[in-house]
Amino acid sequence: xxxxGRAALLVTLGLTxxxxxxxxxxxxxxxxxxxxxxxxxxxxxFVTTAVAAAVLLSALLRNDxxxxxxxxxxxxxxxxxxxxxxxxxxxxxxxxxWLLVLTGFGAAAxxxxxxxxRDLIVWVVPVFAAVATFFAFLVxxxxxxxxxxxxxxxxxxxxxxxxxxxxLAHPPLLYLGYVGLTVPFAFxxxxxxxxxxxxxxxxxxxxxxxxxxxxxxxGQLLGSHWAYVExxxxxxxxxxxxxxxxxxxxxxxxxFLHSVMIQEKRGMLKVxxxxxxxxxxxxxxxxxxxxxxxxxxxxxxxxxxxxGPWFLGFIALTVxxxxxxxxxxxxxxxxxxxLESPVSREAAFLYxxxxxxxxxxxxxxxxxxxxxxxxxxxxxVVLGRSYYDFFLRAFGLPLLLLMGIGPLIAWxxxxxxxLATTFRVPTIVAVVAGAVLLSLGAGSSMPGLVAYTFxxxxxxxxxxxxxxxxxARKALGATSWPTAFSSLISRNRRRYGGYxxxxxxxxxxIGVAGSxxxxxxxxxxxxxxxxxxxxxxxxxxxxxEERAGPNATxxxxxLGVRRGDxxxxxxxxxxxxxxxxxxxxxxxxxxxxRLTGEDLFVIAEQIDPDGSVYFRVFVKPLVxxxxxxGLVFLVGSLITLWPDRREQRRLVARASEVGLPAxx
Amino acid sequence: xxxxxxxxxxLAVGCVVAVALPFLREPEPExxxxxxxxxxxxxxxxxxxxxDRALAALKELEFDHRTGTVSDEDYRAQVGALRRDVAAxxxxxxxxxxxxxxxxKRN
Numbered sequence: 001x002x003x004x005g006r007a008a009l010l011v012t013l014g015l016t017x018x019x020x021x022x023x024x025x026x027x028x029x030x031x032x033x034x035x036x037x038x039x040x041x042x043x044x045x046f047v048t049t050a051v052a053a054a055v056l057l058s059a060l061l062r063n064d065x066x067x068x069x070x071x072x073x074x075x076x077x078x079x080x081x082x083x084x085x086x087x088x089x090x091x092x093x094x095x096x097x098w099l100l101v102l103t104g105f106g107a108a109a110x111x112x113x114x115x116x117x118r119d120l121i122v123w124v125v126p127v128f129a130a131v132a133t134f135f136a137f138l139v140x141x142x143x144x145x146x147x148x149x150x151x152x153x154x155x156x157x158x159x160x161x162x163x164x165x166x167x168l169a170h171p172p173l174l175y176l177g178y179v180g181l182t183v184p185f186a187f188x189x190x191x192x193x194x195x196x197x198x199x200x201x202x203x204x205x206x207x208x209x210x211x212x213x214x215x216x217x218x219g220q221l222l223g224s225h226w227a228y229v230e231x232x233x234x235x236x237x238x239x240x241x242x243x244x245x246x247x248x249x250x251x252x253x254x255x256f257l258h259s260v261m262i263q264e265k266r267g268m269l270k271v272x273x274x275x276x277x278x279x280x281x282x283x284x285x286x287x288x289x290x291x292x293x294x295x296x297x298x299x300x301x302x303x304x305x306x307x308g309p310w311f312l313g314f315i316a317l318t319v320x321x322x323x324x325x326x327x328x329x330x331x332x333x334x335x336x337x338x339l340e341s342p343v344s345r346e347a348a349f350l351y352x353x354x355x356x357x358x359x360x361x362x363x364x365x366x367x368x369x370x371x372x373x374x375x376x377x378x379x380x381v382v383l384g385r386s387y388y389d390f391f392l393r394a395f396g397l398p399l400l401l402l403m404g405i406g407p408l409i410a411w412x413x414x415x416x417x418x419l420a421t422t423f424r425v426p427t428i429v430a431v432v433a434g435a436v437l438l439s440l441g442a443g444s445s446m447p448g449l450v451a452y453t454f455x456x457x458x459x460x461x462x463x464x465x466x467x468x469x470x471x472a473r474k475a476l477g478a479t480s481w482p483t484a485f486s487s488l489i490s491r492n493r494r495r496y497g498g499y500x501x502x503x504x505x506x507x508x509x510i511g512v513a514g515s516x517x518x519x520x521x522x523x524x525x526x527x528x529x530x531x532x533x534x535x536x537x538x539x540x541x542x543x544x545e546e547r548a549g550p551n552a553t554x555x556x557x558x559l560g561v562r563r564g565d566x567x568x569x570x571x572x573x574x575x576x577x578x579x580x581x582x583x584x585x586x587x588x589x590x591x592x593x594r595l596t597g598e599d600l601f602v603i604a605e606q607i608d609p610d611g612s613v614y615f616r617v618f619v620k621p622l623v624x625x626x627x628x629x630g631l632v633f634l635v636g637s638l639i640t641l642w643p644d645r646r647e648q649r650r651l652v653a654r655a656s657e658v659g660l661p662a663x664x
Numbered sequence: 665x666x667x668x669x670x671x672x673x674x675l676a677v678g679c680v681v682a683v684a685l686p687f688l689r690e691p692e693p694e695x696x697x698x699x700x701x702x703x704x705x706x707x708x709x710x711x712x713x714x715x716d717r718a719l720a721a722l723k724e725l726e727f728d729h730r731t732g733t734v735s736d737e738d739y740r741a742q743v744g745a746l747r748r749d750v751a752a753x754x755x756x757x758x759x760x761x762x763x764x765x766x767x768x769k770r771n
Contacts, residue, residue, distance in 0.1 A: 007672025011679055018683065030698040036686040044679045051675060119700040198706070199713050265721060267714075410734045411721065412742055418735035468731035475730070654712045658705045 002067060005055035005146040008048045012099070013136040015045040019129035027122040027193070035122045039110050042125055045132060046103035053100045056093060056145050060086055066151040069093060075157035075580045077551035082163050088171045089162055091292050091307070092145035097172070098288065099135040101179040105208070106132060109183050113204045116660045120200055124190035131182055134314050142307055157580035160552070166226035173219030174246050178284040180212025181249060184256070185281035188274050192325045197270065197332055202260060203651060207641055209260075213253040214637035220246050221630040232586025232603055234521070234618050236626065239388040241367045245287030248360050248367075252280035255356040261494075262346045265411065270333045271326065272353070278322040283364075285315050290367070341413035348406035355395045355402070362391040393447050397454060400509055403502045404458035407465055425464060430457035448517030455506045455513075462499045462506075469496070489639060491646070497639030504633035507625045511597070514622025521619075523605075527612045535619045537600055538562045542570070544611050552576040554587070557604050557613045561591060573602040573615070597624040708760050715753035722746045 023038030025031070056069070060083050065071040073086040073093070088094045106128040114121050139145065184205040191201040223243065228236040237243060256276040262269050293308035326333070339347060366383040374380040408422045433456035434449065442449045469488045470481065478484035489496045522534040526541040533539075540560040547554050556574035560567070573589035589602040599620045606614040681688075701709065725742055728734040734742075 001668040001671075003668035004671050007669070008675060011672070011676050015679055015683070026698075030700070032696050032698050033686040033690060033693065035698060037683050040682045040685055041679075044682045048675060048679060119698065122698060196706075198709050265717060265724075267717065408733060410728060410738050410742070411724070413738070415735070415738055415741070418738045421735055422733065465731075465733070468733065469727075472727065472730040650716065654709075654716060657712055658701060658709045660701075 001055055002059075002146040002148050005052045005059075006140075006144065008052040008055065009096075009136065009140050009144070009146070012045045012048040012052065012103070013133065013140050015041045015048060016103075016129045016132040016136050019045065020126050020133050023122070023126035023129055027126065035125070038125050038129070039114060039121070042103070042110060042129055042132070043107040045136075046100075046107040049096070049100045049103045049136075052139075052146075053087075053096060056096060057084070057087060060084065063155070064151070065153075065155050066148050067145070068147045068149050069145045071149070071152055071155040073155070073158055075155040075551070077580060078155075078158055078163070079550055081165070081168060082158055085162070085167045085171075086158060088175065089158060089167070092139065092143045092147075094171070094175070094292065095135060095139050095143055095307075096145050097175055098179060099132065099139060101175055102128075102132050102135060102182055105179055105183055106186070109186070109204070109208060116655050117200045117204055120187070120190055120194055120196050120204070123193040124186050127186040127189045127193070128182065131186070134310075138307060138310060142310060154580065157551070157578065160576060160578045160581055160583050160585040161230055163551075163578075164226055164230045166222050166230070170219055170222040170226055173215045173222065174287075177212045177214075177216030177219055177246070178249065178288055180208055180215060181253060181277075181281045181284045183208035183212070184277045188277040189322060189325065192274065192329050195329070195332065197329075199264065202264065202273075206260075209253060209257065210637065210641050213250065213257060214634070214641065216246060216250040216253065217633055217637070218630060220250065221627070221633070225627060225630075229588060229590065230585075232588045234588075234601060234603060234616065236515075236623075239363075239366070239385055242287075242291050244363050244367050245283075245290040248363055249280045249283040249287060251356050251360040251363075252276055252283055255353045255360075256280060258349045258356075259353050262349055266337050266346055268335045268337050268339070268346065269350075270335055271330065274326055274333070276353075276357075278319070278326070279360075282315055282319050282322075283360075285311065285318065289315065343409065343416070343419070344413050345406055345409045345411045348402055348409055352399060352402045352406065355399045359391060359395040359399070362395070363388065396509075397447070397450055400451065400454045400458060400506070403505065404454070404461040407499065407502075408461055426457045426460035429460035430454070432456075442518070445513075445517035448513040451509050451513040451517075455510050458502060458506050462503050465499055466496070490644075493642055493644055494640050497636050497642075500636030500639055501633055502636075504629045504636055507629035507632060511622050511625030511627075511629060514597075514625070515599075515620040518622075519618055519620045521616065523614070523616045525606075525612055525614045527610075532615065532617065534600075534617050536563050537617075537619065539571075539602070539615070539617065541613065541615070544574075544607070544613065549576065551580065552578045555607060556587070557607070557615075559589070559602060559615075561600065571600070571602055573604040575604060575607060592624055594624070597622045597628070599623045704760070708757070711753060711757045711760060715750070715757055718746065718749040718753050722750055 019038045019041040022034055022041070026034035026038055056067075058064075059067045059070050060074060061080070063070065063074065063076055063083075069090055069092050070086075073090045074083050078086070086093065088097045106125075110121055110125060110128070113124075187201040187205045191197060220243070223246070224236040227233075227238070227243075253276075256273060259269050259276060260273055263273050289308065289311035293311060339350070341347065366387055370380040370382050404426060405423075408426070409419070414422075430453050434453035437443075437449055437452050442452060466485075466488070470485045473484035473488045473491075474481060478487050520535055522532060524530075524532040526532060528541055528543065531538055531540045538561075540562070541557060542560055543558045545556055545558070547556075554574065554576050556572040559571045559573070561569060561571050568591065571589040571591050574587050576585045576587055577583075578585070586603055586605075589604075591600040593599070599618075601618040601620055603616045604613050605616050608614075722743070725734060725739065725746060729736075729739040
């Protein structure tokens, strides 16, 4: 029923346009019923978009190839799970997903805050509606998922690298992150338009921002693991423009999550925070533009399309209008409080912000440089890995150190004598760790050694904070150590959840440093029965077999693996030849050592007709800490996201003191 | 095609009703003005935020001192100023509450 999909999207466009125009008019003139009507239109637009999404999903599941989108992205042989993931595998479907999540988040955020922040919400609705109107226009007029044709016998199938379980979660999580950043943007712009600079916009968006940030973080890690196991080049992050596109808004959102604490605790950095929210949202739009426009060469750019100019125009309009608004409200946004000392927690947060922003802008420059060089010199010059690695070390290592310094410095100011006492234990731990690693040969990579030493420092500060905090809670009357520990976390979820996230970042840094600075690689062409060595490992090429998979012919080389005299079993690496898609993919073999976190990673680069295989083999120390970091990151994010009843009661009491409804 | 068009039309009608609902429920309201915070309430809200911020800062300083993250020297240097901030916020709030009308209940 493509007509129903088209009609539903047309109604969505009408509703969002109405919410934009009527909402802005109602907010400007102070009309209550019209404002409520605009809010209803925004909520209804989610229902109509959901109907359109249901039509597309149904067409995918029925293999209805009369839908051009279905025929282009799936085939009869494609397993059902990947048929569902085709919803976001192509441009039109992913834009529809953007719109669905956007209208859903808009409806939820407006419904949850329409009572206690009603004077703010009247301006938030038209901002949400403006973004939704843009996306609704795209799926109605520029890239419709409901275009039809005479149905072919079978579809073109899905790009082989997308036929991976990670594709069921990685893109939707990134979209949740990208779209989630619309919520703080809409509330920040709504607050600017309304001239309401109290804390309500921060309170209303705090968990949305955390959720979007966590989804972006986990989505990127899943994407990295997908690249590691599926793309088959031996790495997990290639500084690809589309990978960077997700990293940049995450960095901006990370900066915001830190600097917003300074606004909440000291009433400072109001302009800075609004600018960070605008930057994070604009980068989320830019990320979608990069992924979907095909404007840059990327392993992720699956399509060349015509939506680029529309996106660029919308991003330019968003940035210009937002900055003009900030400039207009500048006098009201100035804070009476000043930074009291360069040695204070707020100063440490500020340094952290500057480093995050510098890293973000360095990456942005690396992403746009090929476009600029092509426009100016007629030749696209791509900045390689060394460019990004340089800035990752220059800004990332000090950032890592600051994660350990920040929590141990007092707000407002800290004396040098106090710092010497506070930092004694973490510094000793870091120096000892550095010396031990140096004696073990880690000095072969100085950045790696520095990263490990800083990591030891940060882990020591985190452990110290938990130990001291638990002791203090016990002294304050907790009945047992576990009770003291849980009370410590539940009384300040953001602080201690944040420390868990910091621990995740440290694990990540150790994994990255280990697998990139201390890895080894070996290559050899082997005939059956021949062997090769890498480090302590010996690989014996035993056999080659071909089998029929559900939608591909699978060729696998089997290797026996030994470490010294110990037999570690076998490993398979090979290729899949996809019949319908007419493409071949690398299927790598990985053997993980759960104790050391090390991977033995085998790629069958070339398989010759005589059965000989050209193998490329990596040993990646500590790489599994990167994936473990993902789990720890998830735990830390959940702690920070968990509702805080004490804070809720305080907010309700505050609201009732000015006569606002007790419920949000 | 007919069924799809019928469903599409039904969807559109449902949306029109949802959008018109505030006007259908209150065809002739006493007031159609937005219920916004007046200047007194906004001032009171700002002071309440100031009070909560000062109280939270004092509480955090006390806890950090107890854990040893903040030394005795730094604690003594800060606690007086923070207590004065709390007192000033409470006094300002009491002044505004005394001057202004009692907070009215908003629905």
